[in-house]
Amino acid sequence: MTQTIHADGRDIAVDKEGFLVSLDDWSEAVAHELARREGIELTPAHMEVILLLRRFYQTFQLSPAMRALVKFVGQELGKDKGNSMYLLTLFPGSPAKLGSKIAGLPKPENCL
Amino acid sequence: MRSTLLHLLRHAPQDDTHFATSLRVIGPEQGLLLIEDAVYALLPRTSAVNAMQLLPASIRLFALESDVLARGLAIDDLPQRVSLIDYPDMVELCTRYDKVLSW
Amino acid sequence: MEPDLKSLLVISRQPPTAIAAREALDLALAAAAFGVPVSLLFMDAGVLQLLPGQESTLIEQKPVASNLQALPMFGVEDLFVCQHSLAERGLQPGRFIINCKAVDSAEIATLLEHHDQVVAL
Secondary structure (H helix, E strand, O other), rough: OOOEEOOOOEEEEEEEOOEEEEHHHOHHHHHHHHHHHHHOOOOOHHHHHHHHHHHHHHHHOOOHHHHHHHHHHHHHOOOOOOOOOHHHHHHHOOOHHHHHHEEEEOOOOOOO | OOOOOEEEOOOOOOOOHHHHHHHHHOOOOEEEEEHHHHHHHHHHOOHHHHHHOOOOOEEEEEEEEHHHHHHOOOHHHHOOOOEOOHHHHHHHHHHHEEEEOOO | OOOOOOEEEEEOOOOOOOOHHHHHHHHHHHHHHHHOEEEEEEEEHHHHHOOOOOOOOOOOOOOHHHHHHHHHHOOOOOEEHHHHHHHOOOOOOOOOOOOOOOOOOHHHHHHHHOOOOEEOO
């Protein structure tokens, strides 16, 4: 079952959990709308991680599980940000899943 | 920690590299169980059966009797050191070893 | 499950044609995501997964190379490759898409013995 959200002056399909149906539909404006639906107002700190998530996906063809996300963020943005506390502050609950959703990635397979 | 290991082979050595591989890496005190097409390793005068004969005596060899008979292999031709077992034996064998590596 | 239970996954089939190759990788990533320590051993045709430059999309298969490169990121860092399997195929360690330690048959026997669980796919 798909629904549509409205962002960037377009109608965009998302699945019943709110993940983008097509990865190509993503833009920063779409990210803001996806985040708003999750009750998050995106700041530059969020966007930094969102863009990193997209880079992770492009490099490894995988949505990261939590452990991998922490490691990748630590490697790319430094130890201050590469920890689960920091990521949980930005994306409460399940940073890997929530972050992937806002970044327009498929739902992480290895994340319950 | 040392632990015991049973190598479980299912494919014919003539068609699949895993037979040769498991023989290459099998350690002393480990076991080798042939089921399904892997029992073709017992065809007389083949390099597979010869290779098994050369394994250290501490390595125990087993074959599932129904798979051997189903493929028309003559029991009399089998190497003496190969123990023929049935399904309940196979279950027992798998629990007797700490772990089973199914190739 | 004991926290220090360590598993060895033996990858012995070749992509992109063998579905088992993809399954082995999925298993490794899933185990790692749940914090189960996993080592990987590439042997037999499985060593061919390590060759760079495989354009498997040309035959409509998803490439495994990017996924393999993600292994260290998922905490899978003990990667081994069978020397004998390499030699059989005229390959040498060093030019692979991920760093693997080359091991001989005796070392593989030790690996099989010292892991709590061993799975071959």
